[in-house]
Amino acid sequence: MKTKEKSIQRKKSRAGKIALGICGGIFGLMAVVAIVGAIVSSVGNKANTEKALSFETVQYEEQLVPEKDENGYYTFTTDRDLRVMQLTDIHIGGGWMSLKKDAMALNAVAAMVTAEKPDLVIVTGDIAYPVPFQAGTFNNLSSARIFAQLMEKLGVYWTLCFGNHDTESYSYYSREDLSEFYSDEDMKYCLYEAGPADVDGYGNQIINVKNTQGIITQSIYIFDSHSYKGGDILGVMQNYDSIHENQVQWYKDTLSLHNTQNDKLYESLGKDAKSDIKSTAFFHIPFSEYRDAWFEYMENGYKDTENVRYRFGVMGESGRLIYCSMGEDNLFETMLELGSTQAVFCGHDHENNFSINYKGIDLNYGMSVDYLAYPGIVKLGSQRGCTIINFAPDGSYTHVNENYYQEKYTALYDKEEVTMQEVVHTAPAE
Numbered sequence: 547m548k549t550k551e552k553s554i555q556r557k558k559s560r561a562g563k564i565a566l567g568i569c570g571g572i573f574g575l576m577a578v579v580a581i582v583g584a585i586v587s588s589v590g591n592k593a594n595t596e597k598a599l600s601f602e603t604v605q606y607e608e609q610l611v612p613e614k615d616e617n618g619y620y621t622f623t624t625d626r627d628l629r630v631m632q633l634t635d636i637h638i639g640g641g642w643m644s645l646k647k648d649a650m651a652l653n654a655v656a657a658m659v660t661a662e663k664p665d666l667v668i669v670t671g672d673i674a675y676p677v678p679f680q681a682g683t684f685n686n687l688s689s690a691r692i693f694a695q696l697m698e699k700l701g702v703y704w705t706l707c708f709g710n711h712d713t714e715s716y717s718y719y720s721r722e723d724l725s726e727f728y729s730d731e732d733m734k735y736c737l738y739e740a741g742p743a744d745v746d747g748y749g750n751q752i753i754n755v756k757n758t759q760g761i762i763t764q765s766i767y768i769f770d771s772h773s774y775k776g777g778d779i780l781g782v783m784q785n786y787d788s789i790h791e792n793q794v795q796w797y798k799d800t801l802s803l804h805n806t807q808n809d810k811l812y813e814s815l816g817k818d819a820k821s822d823i824k825s826t827a828f829f830h831i832p833f834s835e836y837r838d839a840w841f842e843y844m845e846n847g848y849k850d851t852e853n854v855r856y857r858f859g860v861m862g863e864s865g866r867l868i869y870c871s872m873g874e875d876n877l878f879e880t881m882l883e884l885g886s887t888q889a890v891f892c893g894h895d896h897e898n899n900f901s902i903n904y905k906g907i908d909l910n911y912g913m914s915v916d917y918l919a920y921p922g923i924v925k926l927g928s929q930r931g932c933t934i935i936n937f938a939p940d941g942s943y944t945h946v947n948e949n950y951y952q953e954k955y956t957a958l959y960d961k962e963e964v965t966m967q968e969v970v971h972t973a974p975a976e
Contacts, residue, residue, distance in 0.1 A: 590645035591688050597649055598696035601656040601958055610665045612703060612737060612753070617803070620737050621754045622665060625939055628755050628764065631664035632828070632933035634893030635672045635709070635914040639681025640688035647917040647924055648689075650962055652696055654915055654950050657957040658932045659700050662948075666737075666753070667702055668768065670893040670912055671709025671830030674724075675919055676717045686717040690724055698735055705737040707749050709830040709894065710773040711919070715780060721748045721770075746790040747772055752800060755937055759815060762808055762823050764937045765801065767887070769793055769829040775873055786831045788871035794880050801825065801886055824941035825886045827877075832892040832909070835878045837868035839904035841974075855903040859911065859947060860969040862897030862929055867974045869895050881907055889943060896920055897929045897969075899947050913947050927951050927964030 610628070615621045622628055633655060638648045659667060674689035675681055690712075697704045706728065713721045725748040728738040741750035747770025755764040772787035774780075804823050812820050840861060843854045850856060861867055881887040882905060889908040896914040903909070913931035917924045928949070935945040951961065 590642055591640060591692060594645060594648050594652060594692050595695055597959075598652050598656075598692055599699050601652075601696065601699055602660070603699065603701040604660050604663055606663055610703075612666075615754065615756075619752045619754050620739075621756055623756045623758060624665075625757050627939070628666070628937040629662070629664045630766075630935040630937065631659065631662055631667045632670060632891050632912040632935060633658075633667060633915060634670040634830075634912040635896050635916045635919070636669065636693060637672055637675040637711070637916040637918045638689035638693055639675050639677070639683065639918050640685055640692065641676070641678070641681035641683030643680060643682030644675070644918050648692065649959070650917045650924070651915050652692070653957050653959045653961070654930065654955075655693075656696060656700060657955040657961075658948070658950060659697075659702055661955050662932070662934060664702060664934070667697070667704035668766070668828050668891075669704065669706040670828050670891060671707055671771075672711045672893065672916075672919075673706060673709075674712045674717075676714060677711070677919070678716075680918055684716055684718050686713060687719045687724065687727065690727055694728070694733060694736065698733055701735060703735050703737055705739075705751065705753070705768065707751075707768050707829050708747075708770055710781060710786065713773070725749065741770070742796060745792050745796045746770070747793065750793060750796060754804070757939055760811055762804055763939055763941050764943070765804060765823050765825040765886075767797060767825055767827045769797075769827060769877075771829040771831040771871065771892075784866075784869060786869065786871045786873075788831075788833060788873035788875040789829065789877045791876065794875065794877050797827075797877070798880060798884065801884060821941070822884075822886050824888055824943075826935075826937075826943065827881075827887055827890045829890075829892060831894050832868065832870045832911070833875060833878055833890075834870045834872075835904055836892070836902075836909050836911075837870045839902050839909055840868055840900070843902060853905050857901035857903060857908065859900030860898070860928075861900055862967075862969045863895050865974070868898070878907070889945070891933065891935070896923065899929060899931075901945070901947075910945065913949070915950075924962070925964055926967050928966045928969070930964075 610622050612620045612622050673693050674686040676686040725740045739751045749770045751768040753766040754762050775787040776785045778785035891910045896916045898911045901910045912933040931949040937943050
């Protein structure tokens, strides 16, 4: 009997050792993969950094140089149109799994910026995409650093707002960390500022356009639209946050301040004519009015209504169609009340690029750059490009979405082969 018990114990011990060995092997393999991945990522990111630095500096006939005004806001002074490029959803992974796609994104950005020669580039979120099963890393600073090196080499003034992917909960670096990086004084062309300490988020910023008399002709508001809310830490429920109330109040207060300053300047110049400052807003996650406008248009058989005027572009997303903020905010209502903001520019939904006027305000999607995040998007081309916005001296604006695969965008490295997909509008998922 004792011999049988000893035999059973020996078998249990042997099974335990085997199980322990298997677990140890798995953890060991994971450690090896992590180490190899880190090495490959480091080598690959170095190669993409070298690629970023291989592009030529953009040549301007006369480049506008922004300076800070008496309120501390960056200001472009000009009596001609100000040319702005919106880029969105660059989605640089910065890891060993995304190196080739990261290089494609750099090539596309450089080609478009070089051809368009904008006075200012505004990136509406998701420069970084540190999703480990697609990028192979949690390091979101690597992506930010590669993109910043590209923009500084191009020598074009630029700024950004954060998207939901720039600082995922599992990323190595927080919004505050990246904000400090983008605020580095060693970057000559980056105009990013963290924004007021008493306003939620990072990167709430104003850039003004003035004429040579000192009158503000356009105020560009840049907001942090945050990430997720309601316990959706990992973003799996796509419960997106919204613009917070103190950000709306900041918008109201600063707009009032600038209108007052403009009025005093008009008086000092002996001018009777006064008008409210025109403004535009840039942020990543669209607010719910994008959804309201498109659904009203869709439910009317894709025809204009009393509230909605379709301008151009397509609805390319499936599922919910508009992946807007899920919380309540008063930003759109405040814009209507104040009558200043004529247009909003967002990103986030990579295959939406439409422009639609809702109750007098243009709601615009920028063209995305993404090669990485959406499955199969690397092989599609209709959605990839940029948005060109011209702010006129009288405060008006025009804009157009431009596709990357046009001949005018000559890339330093060969462009990839893509399918220019056709979009068929569908009803939203229940």
